[in-house]
Every structure is written in C-alpha cells, then in structure tokens.
Amino acid sequence: MKEIMAVIRQSRVKQTMEALVAIGVTSVTLHSLNGRGRQGGNIMECVDPLMSADVECVSKIYKFPTPSSMAGASKLTKPVFWVPKSLLDIVVSEVPAEKVVEAIMSVNRTGSKGDGKIFVLPIVDAMRIRTGERGDAAII
C-alpha cells in the first residue's frame, strides 16, 4: 500500500480527477491549503510588481533572497507569502504508485514554477470502518 500526496494547482483539480478515474483510481481526499516552494512564495506577482528582481538581501538571518527578506527592503508589513494550492491524498494498493504519479504529472505539467510536488509514502495498515476489513481489502 502506498499513499500519494500531490500538491497541485487549484485550477487543475478537475482535470486531475478525470485522469485518475481513467486509470482506475476513484477514491481521493482533497484538501485546500496554502503552500510555498523553493522561491518562498511568488515574489514578482504577489509582493510588489514594481520591485526590481535584484534587491539586495538586507536581513542577516536570511541566506537566500526570498519574499520575506525582500519585504523588509521594500517596507512591506506582511512578511510571509503563501500560494493557494490543492493537496490530493490518494491511497492505492492494486494500481501501481508510479502509474498514478505519471497520470498526475501529465495533467499538471505546465513547465512554469508552481506546478507542485508529488510525494510517495508507505502505508503500514488500513481499515474500512463500515465493515472492519483490514489491509489491502480495505482499499479495493
């Protein structure tokens, strides 16, 4: 059993669901949450469209220029920046995890930053509450 956690763009959720149904994955848990990636948020669009890209990192606690460090430079008050994302939680046993990952990636790839991440985690046990079935039988 494997759990696939996919953090994707909110606008691609519907297409992703259709692609998952096509490979036989019907049970999905959807969370709406906020995320930030290696860029620490969306610097140029969310913070200040007039700010130049090469602002010097003024604060000493930051090693990298991120929106938070640049917020001090441009006298912005809110220092932490988040991008709305959707998290899909899928637990599979019969369908291989690689197939699910490929399906999600083929739908969500736009080639620009913010396409998201997919994590594959091991699941130790599962239980269907209605019947009390354990293990693989709980998921099929």
Place this chain on the structure above:
Amino acid sequence: MKIVRAIIRPEKEDDVVLALEGAGFPAMTKAHVFGRGKQKGLQVGPIHYDLLPKVLLLLVVNDGDVEKVMSVVADNSKTGFIGDGKIFISDVEMAYTVRTGEGL
C-alpha cells in the same frame, strides 16, 4: 527523505516560517486545522473548548536535515504551556517535481 508534520500555535506561525526560511527551508505547505491533545481541549470557567485552532506545517526534507528542522520549529513555537503542539516524522519513498518530472 522524511516528511515533517508540525502542529503549532497559529500565533507562532510567522515566527516558525521565517525561522525555517532563514535556516534554508523555504518550501512548505500550511493548513489551518483544529485539534485537541491530552487535556481534551480547554476549560475556561464554565465554558469548554473541545477543538482548538492550530496550524499544520508540512515539510519534506532530507534525512540529515530532520533534526535541524525539528529544533528550529521547537525553538520558535515553544511557550512552555500546554498546547504548544507536536511534531511527527514519517518516511517518504519518492518525491517528484511536477514541472520537470524528475524524482528527487
């Protein structure tokens, strides 16, 4: 790779996120959740609060960075009172970047 799930006080969220960013971990996911712990919520006089608002931070880091992330989160979210939160660590088998399709 490990996934770090940190449940912290909402008012400490900015402190923790800025400290993690300063330590070189800018990438994370945040969710506003409700939870309760060993004390089964909070009793203030006659009023009982069952589920208390918390912030859940999700970070996936390399095995060697787990201790560092845990100490950064713990140092910045600690108040010493009940309700400071928990940190959970689990295994991650694979991680993919959707934009490039490569496994990390």
